[in-house]
Amino acid sequence: MIRYWPALLSLLLCVGAIGGYVALLKFPTVRNHPEAYLGAFALAALIAAIATWRAARWPNVAALALSAMLLVLGGYFNFVLARIPNTSATVRVGEPAPDFTLPDATGAPVSLASFRDQTPVVLVFYRGYW
Amino acid sequence: MLTELGDSGVQILVISPDPNERSQELASRLKARYHFLTDRDLAVTRRYGIVHASGGHKGQDVPRPTTVVLDRSGTVRWLSLADSIQVRPDPDAVVRAVRTLGS
Secondary structure, eight states, X not given: OGGGHHHHHHHHHHHHHHHHHHHTTTSHHHHTOTHHHHHHHHHHHHHHHHHHHHOOOHHHHXXXXXXXXXXXXXXXXXXXXXXXXXXXXXXXXXXXXXXXXXXXXXXXXXXXGGGTTTOOEEEEEOOOOO | OOHHHHHTTXXXXXEESXXXXXXXXXXXXXTOXXXXXXXXXXXXXXXXXXXXXXXXXXXXXXXXXXXXXXXXXXXXXXXEEOSBTTXXXXXXXXXXXXHTTOO
């Protein structure tokens, strides 16, 4: 078993990267650096590749297959699926924000203009849960 | 989150296409004094030019995650547009942006 420590290390890196990302998602530094888990997958794949090159036994090959698959899937999600096209936003720094009136959680209308000359306002647009 | 700002009297308007009931549930869970506003047909999101076309899990249009800081006159002073659905602005950066407006 001891000679398979690189395969085991590769596996732990993969599991640790996924578990760590999910568990620490509420911390902005973790959330905003998804490339960290890709780096862990890449390192895991490298370790497994070296181990496989030195001894093509099944634990090494399995670790290589798993880490390489995670690297490809993670990269595809990160660089393709999760990308938002950079369409030109109408809202711009230095310009007035377009006014609007929308219903709040109780159904009462809230208008942006009603806060003018009162307080600063933070607008947060989010995707929702559908 | 931005609770600290809410307590300082800054108005926080949180906008999504979620129906009101859903937002109300979230509002009570977060115990936050945000205004949860429903932009059901994305009319306002579209006017701001921040629609992520076909970005939803069913291929529907969804808002591009965006945070805007307005001063008292309603002028945009700070803006964060996400270029990945995984990324959100650091709340500390938003707090700093509001603080620079003075109160």
